[in-house]
Amino acid sequence: xxxxxxxxxxxxxxxxxxARKLEPETRAVLERHMERCPECRAFAEQxxxxxxxxxxxxxxxxxxxxxxxLFARIERDRRTSRRARLRLHVPVAAASLLLAAVLxxxxxxxxxxxxxxxxxxxxxxxxxxxLEDIEMLRALELLxxxxxxxxxxx
Amino acid sequence: MASVAAxxxxxxxxxxxxxxxxSSFTLLLVRHRTPLVHYLYRLxxxxxxxxxxxxEVFLRVYKARANYEPSARFTTWLYRIxxxxxxxxxxxxxxxRSGESLDEETAGLPLRQLPDRRPTIEQDLLExxxxxxxxxxxxxxxxxxxxxxxxxxxxxxxxxQIARVLNCSESAVKSLLFRAYEKLxxxxxxxx
Numbered sequence: 001x002x003x004x005x006x007x008x009x010x011x012x013x014x015x016x017x018x019a020r021k022l023e024p025e026t027r028a029v030l031e032r033h034m035e036r037c038p039e040c041r042a043f044a045e046q047x048x049x050x051x052x053x054x055x056x057x058x059x060x061x062x063x064x065x066x067x068x069x070l071f072a073r074i075e076r077d078r079r080t081s082r083r084a085r086l087r088l089h090v091p092v093a094a095a096s097l098l099l100a101a102v103l104x105x106x107x108x109x110x111x112x113x114x115x116x117x118x119x120x121x122x123x124x125x126x127x128x129x130x131l132e133d134i135e136m137l138r139a140l141e142l143l144x145x146x147x148x149x150x151x152x153x154x
Numbered sequence: 155m156a157s158v159a160a161x162x163x164x165x166x167x168x169x170x171x172x173x174x175x176x177s178s179f180t181l182l183l184v185r186h187r188t189p190l191v192h193y194l195y196r197l198x199x200x201x202x203x204x205x206x207x208x209x210e211v212f213l214r215v216y217k218a219r220a221n222y223e224p225s226a227r228f229t230t231w232l233y234r235i236x237x238x239x240x241x242x243x244x245x246x247x248x249x250x251r252s253g254e255s256l257d258e259e260t261a262g263l264p265l266r267q268l269p270d271r272r273p274t275i276e277q278d279l280l281e282x283x284x285x286x287x288x289x290x291x292x293x294x295x296x297x298x299x300x301x302x303x304x305x306x307x308x309x310x311x312x313x314x315q316i317a318r319v320l321n322c323s324e325s326a327v328k329s330l331l332f333r334a335y336e337k338l339x340x341x342x343x344x345x346x
Contacts, residue, residue: 043339060201077217
């Protein structure tokens with residue numbers, strides 16, 4: 001067997017050996033090798049020591065109210081998400097309503113209504129045009145009088 | 155996607171959570187709560203922070219239920235979220251900002267971690283000193299090496315799973331573990 005400690009790739013064999021994860025056949029081969037390889041033997045002994053030291057490091061018990069706090073947190077998050085969705089949806093809904101109202105006011109049905117602002121705009125323009133026409137007629141009349149000979153003497 | 159029956163039990167439970175079964179979420183919580191908190195505790199070395207991070211992990215799992223697809227093992231997904239949160243916590247240096255030190259945190263830990271069979275105060279003190287050395291040796295590892303060792307030693311995850319959690323190749327995981335154990339051997343081999 002090639003000495004496992006020579007490369008990082010094969011050193012995983014020694015790590016697996018110390019973690020007791022090797023197949024029995026591979027374990028036996030490695031143990032035979034270690035009998036005559038002091039480097040691998042020292043590596044394995046130190047790694048076993050680390051493994052056992054880490055075994056002694058127990059985790060603390062989880063707080064009894066862990067689940068209660070988690071479910072409360074989930075509920076809070078659900079409410080916050082719902083409010084955030086509402087905050088997003090209300091302006092969108094308001095804008096949609098406004099747009100719908102504008103479209104409705106501009107529709108042909110609404111234009112046909114008797115009291116629309118468009119009607120008053122047309123009336124003002126008509127009156128202005130009529131006044132201009134009267135002004136023009138007066139000017140033409142003055143010109144016509146000026147062109148007729150003797151008319152001034154009459 | 156594999157049929158539900160062919161999936162691992164955790165993935166089956168998560169698919170039920172996706173369908174709106176809250177009791178399946180509770181089962182997942184009961185199954186993974188303690189190992190997850192222990193993993194996070196050994197990683198950040200503060201019990202309160204570990205529980206806070208674990209709560210965030212379960213919250214994220216719950217929120218992601220609608221989009222869950224069992225493309226990987228449930229534990230790979232779970233510990234990927236946990237490791238990501240913990241490494242971010244360590245990177246952000248919140249520990250320094252809060253003015254706490256690892257020693258202070260450890261000093262405040264209750265003695266509930268000690269086994270009950272300690273016969274004498276002397277042995278108790280020796281055990282405490284020994285545990286302190288282990289904790290300090292692990293704390294001295296770079297965060298990614300620390301995470302790799304904890305997943306390898308305590309969660310017994312395979313190299314491929316650790317690689318997926320840490321988002322790196324299997325050979326990178328082996329290299330991380332080799333270097334990490336090398337440092338631990340230098341610091342802890344005298345303990346046994």
